[in-house]
Amino acid sequence: MADEPSKNVSGGADGGGVGTRFESSDPDTRAAAVVDALGERYWQKAYGGRDAVPCLVRTILSQNTSDTASQPAFDALLARYDDESDLAATLAAADHDELADTIAGAGLYNQKARSIIRAAEEIVADFGDAAAFDRFVREGDADEVRDRLLDMRGVGPKTADCVLLFAGGQDGVFPVDTHVHRIARRMGLAPPTADHEEVRAALEESVPGEKCGFGHTAMIQFGREYCTARKPACLDGPEACPLSDLCDRVGVSPETGEVVDPAETGSS
Template sequence: MQQKLYKLLHEYYGNVNLHFEVEKVLKEARRSIDYNNPFKNLVITILSQNTSDANAARAYLSLERVIGELSPRKVFATRLEKIKRAIKVCGLYNSKARTIKNLAKYIVENYDSDLSRLIKMPAEQARSELLKIPGIGEKTADVFLGYVMGHDVAPIDTHIRRVSQRLGLVRSGAKYSEIQEALKHSFPRGKLLRGHELLIRLGRDFCKAKSPKCSECPVRSVCKFARESSIS
């Protein structure tokens, strides 16, 4: 399964940037997002929860238009209502605004607004520190480890959870850590982060929550759900 799953996904999607919805929004706005910036990475990941990548990007750009270049001190000094209004497009803006505000507060008070000390830590220590921040969960912490710190890790979102279960990699209701462990055995070493991107894309394009397109899916030959669906 290890080589076959990745091979099928790679053959279908190739090496293209799979976040093309974000690219389109940024191109239209003639703006960019620095995903390697530690604070900005955390903010965009929070905004992306339970919404499309495009709306997360729109919310991020809106927030920058309102308060300027994003930094922990600037966000900490901004009124909560102002943040809410700026990010409304991405949904769940009340809770996301509080999380972003609390994140900025925590970084100002515990890191003097500078996360460079955090990114020099070993992966597990950095992850543990990130999980101490109110509103930061495992997925957000792992996105940080992968895209900011360069570790080979697979953050788990709702798409990956659904796809992993349908492929037969994990049982229904598997824990976050169990899915990560299964993916370590399902992708070649050094390809976990790319595998994360490929599975998200697969979940959006084919393995949808409702009405999955099994007959068109590029990995149907190794999928338990597709096999069982064709039998029934």
């Protein structure tokens, strides 16, 4: 099993959570077998432990951009606003233009600055401070926490699920980003036309709850290294992909080299 990279979607060794090992024998579903195989190739980790407000902000900044762009923006935000006082209160009182300028490298900075300020305002109004919001995310009912996060403007399903996973340490949470959405449908773990929420439901139903966290991060790593959007490794032959025997290759034709979104295949 590989060591966790220092920089990845989970934040590496400093991103919270604890390295661990899970049983991989006799998976009940193909999705569970895929996650077990990913766990053998990459890292297995029980997530949780991040502070909820920085986790929420970090995930908002990651929307529609790469880690390469969003991480420096997050670092700049913390350098300017995280002065050991209450981060939620500080961001709720932040000047929009100043915040937007600080996070400009993350793209869509005006929109993201508005989302961050509004979320911080709601946290202060509804919970009082960042510490109380932390307790709600870590100790509250997962469905209730998710619904409250989704009520915040600018917070979508992936953002809410990342907060539940990385800050709350909630079992059974499998956030779906573009990599997970593509791979799950391409492999046949979810219907070809499934949207992000339908993919999430399929994976959370099929993968043991304690394995959903590392399944999410490892599947993203796999998408970056092997199952890319335009040139998946299987185009070079089944031996080029370590998960070939578990994959339906929906939308991928090694014979012709054609790669399309699974939804365009007409499969049901």
